[in-house]
Amino acid sequence: MHKSALPLSLWRETATPATAHSELHDNVQADVVIIGGGYTGLSAALRAIELGLKPAILEARQIGFGASGRNGGVVSTKFRVSLSDIAKTHGKNVAKRMNALGHEAMSCVENYIEQFGIVEADLRRTGNIRCAHNETAFTALVEEAKIVREVFGDTSFTILDAKAVAEETGSTCFFGGILNFHAGIFHPLSYCRGLAKAVLANGGSIYESSPALRFTDEGGEKRVHTTDGSIRCKQVLIATNGYSDISSATEAVRKTVIPFRSAIIATEALPSAIFREILRNDRSYSETRRMMRWFRRSSNRLLFGGRGAFGKNDSPAAYAMLEQAMRDIFPQLKEYRVASRWSGLVAMTMDSLPQIGLIEKNIAFSLGYNGAGIAMSSLLGRYAIDILQGKQPDLALMQRQKPENIPFFSMRAPAVRTVAAWYQLLDRFGR
Numbered sequence: 118m119h120k121s122a123l124p125l126s127l128w129r130e131t132a133t134p135a136t137a138h139s140e141l142h143d144n145v146q147a148d149v150v151i152i153g154g155g156y157t158g159l160s161a162a163l164r165a166i167e168l169g170l171k172p173a174i175l176e177a178r179q180i181g182f183g184a185s186g187r188n189g190g191v192v193s194t195k196f197r198v199s200l201s202d203i204a205k206t207h208g209k210n211v212a213k214r215m216n217a218l219g220h221e222a223m224s225c226v227e228n229y230i231e232q233f234g235i236v237e238a239d240l241r242r243t244g245n246i247r248c249a250h251n252e253t254a255f256t257a258l259v260e261e262a263k264i265v266r267e268v269f270g271d272t273s274f275t276i277l278d279a280k281a282v283a284e285e286t287g288s289t290c291f292f293g294g295i296l297n298f299h300a301g302i303f304h305p306l307s308y309c310r311g312l313a314k315a316v317l318a319n320g321g322s323i324y325e326s327s328p329a330l331r332f333t334d335e336g337g338e339k340r341v342h343t344t345d346g347s348i349r350c351k352q353v354l355i356a357t358n359g360y361s362d363i364s365s366a367t368e369a370v371r372k373t374v375i376p377f378r379s380a381i382i383a384t385e386a387l388p389s390a391i392f393r394e395i396l397r398n399d400r401s402y403s404e405t406r407r408m409m410r411w412f413r414r415s416s417n418r419l420l421f422g423g424r425g426a427f428g429k430n431d432s433p434a435a436y437a438m439l440e441q442a443m444r445d446i447f448p449q450l451k452e453y454r455v456a457s458r459w460s461g462l463v464a465m466t467m468d469s470l471p472q473i474g475l476i477e478k479n480i481a482f483s484l485g486y487n488g489a490g491i492a493m494s495s496l497l498g499r500y501a502i503d504i505l506q507g508k509q510p511d512l513a514l515m516q517r518q519k520p521e522n523i524p525f526f527s528m529r530a531p532a533v534r535t536v537a538a539w540y541q542l543l544d545r546f547g548r
């Protein structure tokens with residue numbers, strides 16, 4: 118089980134070569150053990166190093182094996198919940214703080230790329246267009262844009278009518294959209310591997326194929342055990358997001374998230390003439406459907422992703438649905454084949470927001486990014502280390518007293534299928 122590799126994806130075909138990290142075969146020491154080698158864990162390690170601590174990352178498979186090596190590479194300031202909904206439920210000040218944290222998260226990614234020279238991540242702030250799949254969705258987008266402008270003073274977006282969205286995307290399927298400049302696209306696995314390289318270069322340790330299996334207490338400290346070794350440490354961070362059910366070491370957070378499968382297909386290389394017709398400004402694009410689908414270019418290939426009732430494993434039927442949706446939106450692609458496809462797990466929480474906090478004095482957690490976590494996991498990894506050091510950052514709605522479990526967790530599989538089917542139905546009937 119622990120030897121399984123990353124799925125063969127476009128990212129794996131084109132990423133910066135991975136640095137080899139050994140398995141843990143010894144009994145060693147560190148200040149902080151970080152469980153999970155995705156953006157949360159890697160960023161936490163970098164923050165620990167900044168504070169003069171010695172971190173060690175335990176990764177069950179390989180660096181970037183989880184969502185961090187498989188995602189769509191759309192970097193943005195967004196949460197799964199809209200800022201206007203947050204303002205309605207929790208007040209304008211809370212929404213303003215959440216907005217500020219979203220921007221801080223985006224800057225965090227930009228700073229890492231600059232500081233550690235991760236040029237292969239190829240981050241470009243080309244903006245994102247949310248494309249309305251019906252009139253009602255377009256009206257809601259325009260309303261949301263007004264609130265964001267009035268409450269947050271944010272003017273860096275443009276409302277596009279159906280014609281302008283058709284010019285931008287090359288598809289006549291949409292009723293309008295919002296172009297937001299607080300977003301970029303990058304190569305997710307190269308970013309991940311770049312962070313790992315920076316951790317190693319600055320004195321952190323990384324062990325791959327080394328799942329944390331359990332902790333024990335030892336003279337006021339912790340010992341984290343793997344199959345063939347252990348690390349004695351003062352503090353532990355759990356950074357396992359949608360992959361929190363691999364071992365009992367992460368039992369305390371397992372029920373805080375529902376792992377939801379999200380899939381991506383990539384076309385074969387397309388002639389440059391196609392990109393004079395579609396996605397000509399090389400942005401990222403997402404739909405307003407509940408079962409959201411999104412698309413972007415990566416070099417001369419088109420990526421199309423989305424969620425559905427994909428279940429625990431990949432299924433040919435689910436990929437076929439995604440491919441059909443891509444061809445419906447872009448009939449221009451009818452002659453071109455899908456060359457790679459892969460999926461990964463996003464971690465959904467009860468209130469659709471990330472969770473960060475302490476399980477006990479020296480054990481922290483940060484997870485539940487709800488499929489919008491590239492920037493936020495990079496930021497919260499840092500804050501999780503600060504919290505372990507006794508700092509009290511203002512993380513608004515994300516800060517929790519303890520991991521908050523999903524009620525009726527044992528019902529999650531049928532619940533996911535039911536919710537997915539219901540959402541698909543509402544999307545189909547234009548609600």
Ligand SMILES: Cc1cc2nc3c(=O)[nH]c(=O)nc-3n(C[C@H](O)[C@H](O)[C@H](O)COP(=O)(O)OP(=O)(O)OC[C@H]3O[C@@H](n4cnc5c(N)ncnc54)[C@H](O)[C@@H]3O)c2cc1C
Nearest residue numbers: 153155156157177183184185188189191329358461490491
């Ligand atoms: C298909 C897909 C598309 C996405 N697209 C986007 C996007 O375009 N934009 C965006 O912002 N977000 C996107 N996301 C979400 C984003 O990728 C995640 O929020 C982010 O990568 C979470 O990082 P993480 O480090 O918390 O978790 P992960 O990257 O999932 O890492 C968790 C790691 O923990 C390891 N692990 C688990 N248990 C143990 C154990 N016991 N011992 C040791 N290691 C363990 C796993 O092997 C895994 O590598 C997408 C996600 C998916 C799956």
